[in-house]
Amino acid sequence: MGNSDGYLKHPASPASRRPAQERVGDWNEIYEPRGPVTRGEQGARCMDCGIPFCHQGCPLGNRIPDWNGLVSRDRWQDAWRALDDTNNFPEFTGRLCPAPCESACTLAISDTAVTIEQIELEIAETSWEAGWVTPARRRRATGKSVAVVGSGPAGLAGAQQLARAGHDVTVYEKADRIGGLLRYGIPDFKMEKWVIDRRLTQLTAEGVSFRTGVAVGDAISWGELQSDHDAVLLALGAERPRDLDVPGRDLGGVVFAMDYLERSNRLVAGDAVTDPIDAAGRRVVILGGGDTGSDCLGTAHRQGAASVVQIELMPAPPETRADDNPWPRWPLVFRTSSSQQEGGEREFATMTTKLTGSGGRLERLHATRVELVDGRLVPVPGGEISLEVDLLVLAMGFTGPRVASLTEQLGVELTPRGAVATDKAFATSVPGVWAAGDAKRGASLIVWAIADGREAARAMDAALTGQARLPTKGADAPFGGI
């Protein structure tokens, strides 16, 4: 297989986004659909390399060259089989993944990478439409019962794999709906929520039970959970946000990104929200230049913010790769997210020093310009600035799972950075308890979450049945970076 000259014949054609002006007016996904002919051609740009760096770059180990080639030959159903073999939720990753595969693509050296993520999404959507995504055949029941705590991508992937192995799986979710970060952390303009619901019907049909509104450690104790099940998978996420430690932090109008996004998502979903955070007409500042910050940015625009400024602590990265950041590593370059494309200002190398306001309400943010000296940020003399602000969203990352009850009730050991400590087989220090996803590795990519869920499920199944029955993504050959 392989189309060694496809890349010479067909230019890269990434999916086109709807015009910024149009899309900020609604909450729908930002991309336009693509016709079937271009899709095949894009697959034909893949060279089916002797060393597919993309396949290593993908934490899931997606068999990217295989399905690229199949798509280019119009063998969509075979492509689906190959994709489904490594990725439980390609319709999620196809929308949400930052695509480290593409930055590792060999074409990315001196050309434009194959549009892998877009092809993945198209395979997934084509397959849903064609009815190829059906519940997997149920295995003979093992009689073992497994609890999965948390229903984000790691929990769902783990649950699906374990159910397919014939175990009795119950997913516990403290929120009122299943989906975790996917549901309440991701705005609809990046992924509409029916995408989750569609997948959940499959999981349900495969025998996964869901219990929402149950906060383990609270409503039921960890001990109870353990005694009710043969094994427990912790997929709690890393929900503890990094806080801003400056004078004035207590002023009203300073919110965490996740609180902001959750409320917005609920509103979009049509829920009644008692304490909404609305950016309409307000001057918004977002601290944090990452993906969450961008999601807040897009949300603020759609809510009708008067202005939005996104502040990044680090200096702006270069336009192209620096010498010490060679291919195929994750490129540390200046990027513009779809939300950033829609408007707002970006400030780099800016460190917030204090917040001031009156009447308990935030009015002004004070900061100083900084620069990197020997790997450390130092203030630039005379670089003090200040901004008027009504709503300050803190999107500065996460420090780990909320684990108080976990350590108290179960005695699970943590890593120095506050995540759940596990061995290579995802087992925690407590027998019968495994951990996966952000809870284990700290906030990370959705692909890592799904990959962990799958690998943890394999380890749990092996422990429960004595046999390695579930698939694995195989060995890593890491090239540094990401």
Place this chain on the structure above:
Amino acid sequence: MRTPDAWGLYEPQTEHDACGIGFIAHIRGTKSRDIVQDGLRLLERLSHRGATGSDPLTGDGAGILVQVPHRFFKRVGLELGFDIPRRRRYGVGQVFLPQDPDQRAACEAVVKEIVEQEGQRVIGWRDVPVDPDVLGPSARKVMPVVRQVYVARRRVVPSAFERKLYVIRKLIERTILERGLDPQGSTHVCSLSAETVVYKGLLTPDQLARFYPDLGADDMVSAIAMVHSRFSTNTFPTWDLAQPMRFTCHNGEINTLRGNRNWMQARRALLQSGKFGGTLDRMLPIIVPGKSDSAQFDNMLELLHLAGRSLPHSMMMMIPEAFEGDPHMDEARRAFYDYSSALMEPWDGPAAIAFTDGHLIGATLDRNGLRPARWTITTDDRVILASETGALDIPPELVARKGRLQPGRMLLVDTREQRLIEDDEAKADISQRFPYERWLRKNEVAFAALPVVQPSPPLRGMELSRLQRAHGWTDEDLRILLEPMARDGKEPTGSMGADTPLAVLSDMAPSLFNYFKQLFAQVTNPPIDPIREQLVMSLRTSLGAGGNTFDETPEQCHRITMPLPILTDRELATLQAFEEGAFETVTLPMTYRLDDGPSALQDAVDALCRAAVDSVDDGFNILVLSDKGVDARTVPIPSLLAASAVHQALVREGTRLLTSLVVETAEVREVHHIAMLLGFGVGAVNPYLALASARALAEDGVIDLAPETAQENYVAAVGKGLLKVMSKMGISTMESYRGAQIFECIGLDRDLVARHFTGTPTRIGGIGLPELDREARIRHARAFGPELARDSALLPVGGRYQWRRQGELHRWNPTTVAFLQAATRGDDRQAWREYTEAADAESDGPATLRGMLALVPAAQPVPLDEVESVAAIIARFCTGAMSFGSISAEAHETLALAMNKLGGRSNTGEGGEESPRFGDQRRSSIKQVASGRFGVHAAYLVNADELQIKVAQGAKPGEGGQLPGHKVSERIAAVRCSTPGVTLISPPPHHDIYSIEDLAQLIYDLKVVNPRARVSVKLVSEVGVGTIAAGVSKARAECVIIAGASGGTGASPQSSIQHAGLPWELGLAETQQVLVQNDLRSRIRVQVDGGLRTARDVVIGALLGAEEFGFSTAPLITLGCIMLRRCHENTCSVGIATQDEQLTERFAGDPEHVQRFFTMLAEDVRELMALLGARTLDELVGRVDRLRVRDDIDHWKARAVDLSPLLARADVPESVHTRQMVLQQHGLQNHLDQELITAAEQALQGGPPVALSRPIHNTDRTVGGMLSGRLATLHGAHGLPTDTISVNFSGSAGQSFGAFLAPGISFALRGETNDYLGKGLSGGRISVRPPDGTRFVPEDNIIIGNTVLYGATQGELFVNGRAGERFAVRNSGARAVVEGIGDHGCEYMTGGVVVVLGPTGRNFAAGMSGGVAFVLDPDGSFHTRCNPDMVELDTLVEEGDMTLVEELLEAHLAHTGSPQARRILDNWEIMVSSFIRVMPTEYKRVLRERRARKRREFLRLAGTPAASAEEPTHG
């Protein structure tokens, strides 16, 4: 005199020899001194075809066979008091005996005992006078006592006496061996006959007569003398292997020896001969193992002959002509060969064999005609035949005819009938002895004629994929192998080598087939081009019982025949149901039960073998071994294990020839698999799962073909692949390939191999049946085990061809590539450390043999600052041979710049070098000379520091290559001296290296042209490479390169990348061991390459014996290569392996990247040297004591491997050097050109033209080469004006006359030449005509040899006479006129003009992609001898063509005075219509396009509207 036993990595069975042969005979049988003396003179003049070892006075062997000189024996008998009876009433035994008196007495007693036991009488013993003083020290040390024994004939008719003497000899050999009377193995009966006597020994040709004063006696007379001068790859002092043997002397090599010997063993139960009184058991072994191939051939021939067939008849059976596809062959003769193939498989390989029984003397050539044999018949009734012409000086007026043996042909002299018998007559007699045609019609059943039976329906869907899983199939098998085979009917191509672990180090449960590597021909025999020389190849196969080789009855050929050894399902069903005639088929299951105990596999194999033996005893003559019926509880026995075990069991029983083996298996999918089954004795294979898979691919729409077509394509691809596998070993027919076991095993237990793969080398031991059982179960579990994935339609990823996370380990993977690039781009030491750690880390179990080794640090490390410099180390580094063409100019020049800056060396590869690079930093100091000879001319050769002869390359040893026309750009065409757009083919062999003495000749040629350059020879690791390297050292090369099979960057069929050749560790260690053992190491440097990446690799290479190190892949990666492995598609996205300008622009490499790589590498090497206590790398060469096998390996397979043979040291005195210390002696000071250069010095310096005259002899080789080298050094490729230096020669020129002759030099020879005339002709002119006084008709006689104008780039050649085989092979620019040629004329030609004024042999213009030939064809039969694949034939209609031919004829007449040319020119108007123009189709098209383009250009410049330029042009 026994060759040493196996030790270390050395395998005695890999010994080779080759040589010069010759005979002289008086047709009327007149005995004389002259014949004996001429025989000895002939021998002396063939000295240069023999060799000496480290002791220059000890030859490899020489000898002479003469008729029993009765008066001589009568006289010497009288002196000793014997009563020698009348002529033919006694036999003479020439015997080597032990020096130890007691041992000798015991052996002599045995002779007496046996002679008497057989009813004959010993008349007495005579000490043969010898002069040991003429011997070299090595030969003298092991000199036997030479004695003659005279045996009187009693109670036997004269016609049976020779047979009786044979029985006596066999019994003597056996008895002495059995009683252990001669522990050194000195005893050897050179001859025991009433007809002939052999004088031979470990001598040089000129020592022979001095050593044996007998040969100088006045009454030592004979009518025939057969002589032999030996060139052995080794110098083990073996007196007995000198030739002539008893009936033959042999120049060449038997490739299928192991199979031939096995089949002899296998037909034991069938061998009956009334002539020997029933079975032959008491004379076993018929074929004495452990002797040379020539000796074993002689063993077989004498048995066939003494059992009742004439010598020519026996020769025809053992070395049949290529009868399968020859439309010109007489039907009766074809029927004879066809019939005889049922009795005996061919002994296949290049061979010129002279044979005699004392009355009849003759010679024959193998079907490929790969050895030279020239004959002269004199008007005084003598016939002289020899490897070279001119070895005996015959006055021109005495020459009646001159000729050469043609492929497969025979020449006979019957001294009793007193006449010469030529091929047709000799063979007509034999092929009409019985009505073979009728016998065949009646008894041979063609498969197509059998009643068809429908097979069960093919597998589909999950059932199919479950079975694929159970048999170890992967997704890659379908995607990368089966799909292209079923779609295109050919094997897929890959690039950049294999970097996966050996099977025994793999955790992927690889199939048993992967534990074996294909062997290939290098140096001592040539591989064949199965496409261009298809006429010698055959896959024909027959099934059924074989017959008694000694009988000739109609029933012997009762068998089923088919065109190739693959059975479709329908054919197998048909076969199983067929019950007519004597065919009885039984099917035996090759499966076992999952729940059987730990010895399940062993029990199953034993049971299968018993069942097979019983079935044969019960009369079944077709055994089908089948793995049908695999299910959740039933595991397949690996089909190769089952088949080979059954084959060997039946061979041991001696009943193997009573049956045929058919294998019905789901396991096989690759060509390699099927080749292995056949190579281990199977008759035909039904690959039912592969066929079902091909069908499924079509039915599922993966390939857009009808299911039947997909299956047919698959079978066709397998057929082509099999031809390739056979031909890379130089084997032509399936009949002789079957059972020949042309494989080496790596990683299997020695006992297992000894029992079930008997005779196959397995030098490092390895896993046995328990581990194979475990692997079978692992594969079975993929289909029936607990894994959920088994229900998926997806197969396991495989990952052998492309890196995959779940697949096989690759040493080049994302980590190693990324860190190496990061390290060399930015001089990033941290990344370099990451790279070397990842590259060396094999913590999860070793992936290479060197990974299993650990360095032994010195007790006293050396301070780092005392270790030699980085520069000194880099001087030993070079980059690999990658041609401009395979890689872009940018990449090629970057490598050259980097290496020149560093003081290392880069390599041109096989593609020439652009002349502007000659003088500057972009020059590659190593210039390669490969089989295609592209751009290899005098100026290229003199601009080199090293000339490298590429005998084989790691990616595809034994194969040729092809650069498709679309890649031949203007620039590449210019440097390769060819036409843009025209495909360039590299032949599999060098057409001037078919054996070791040929290699010596090419080395000499290159050395003559450029004495300052060292000459190196590149070999690929395989069993026996050490022995070849010894031959290379004796051939006077200055460096030998041992390439591992795992490296290799070139494009190649996947099966070659994966399955041919061995890791360098084995080849290097073997080379060091054998070279040191033979004291040949001191005169040659050893270089290793093939996947070297780190300092650890380099140091281990040094410790195993290398002084120098080659790198290819790693430097390419520093330049941006990312292992796309698509080099063959011209689409390299990083601008390295491409000529597309759009892509070469992307090339981002820089010399600094390469420089950093080698510098950091050398720095690391220094650190390891300090650790090992060495100040210089030289101190480490061959120091295996600084290596040990790691003791922390507990991998379940790797721990079974025994690496101690790798670390063995030759047991030699301290005085024997273990690295290169002395210079090779080439004897150039005596070269004829020295004189010419002196005489022409002024002309060379630009002075006035000079004309010279010189006599010349066959010992004057490569005349003109040195003069041309000098001229090219002074004046470059353009040379001097025509005729600046003209030389008239008279006599017989030696090989390579006029090689690389430069522009401005003209040679006119009156006489004749040997092979390789005008090799690499570079612009000079050569003319050859018979000497004055000649009586024969020149245009009817051969006056020049084989392989003329090989690789010529420009110049002219005029020959008033005929040439041998392969005239103008790979000519790319020379113009030539000749008056008749042999087979394969103008093969692979890419340019130039050839005019043939007489007959041509077969296969004219095969692979000819450029240039033009004009052939005089008065009887209109030329088209039947022309290979039409690439050329078109036309009459001469174009004005330009007519003028061209006429002008060339006029020049021919002017330079040679050819009567033939005069006749044609005198009748030009009439004769012109008898010429045929032969022009390659592609070339024609390219020329037409070019003309059109020029016309357009002209018109554009002339201002004419472009539209009119688009009109079609004529012609």
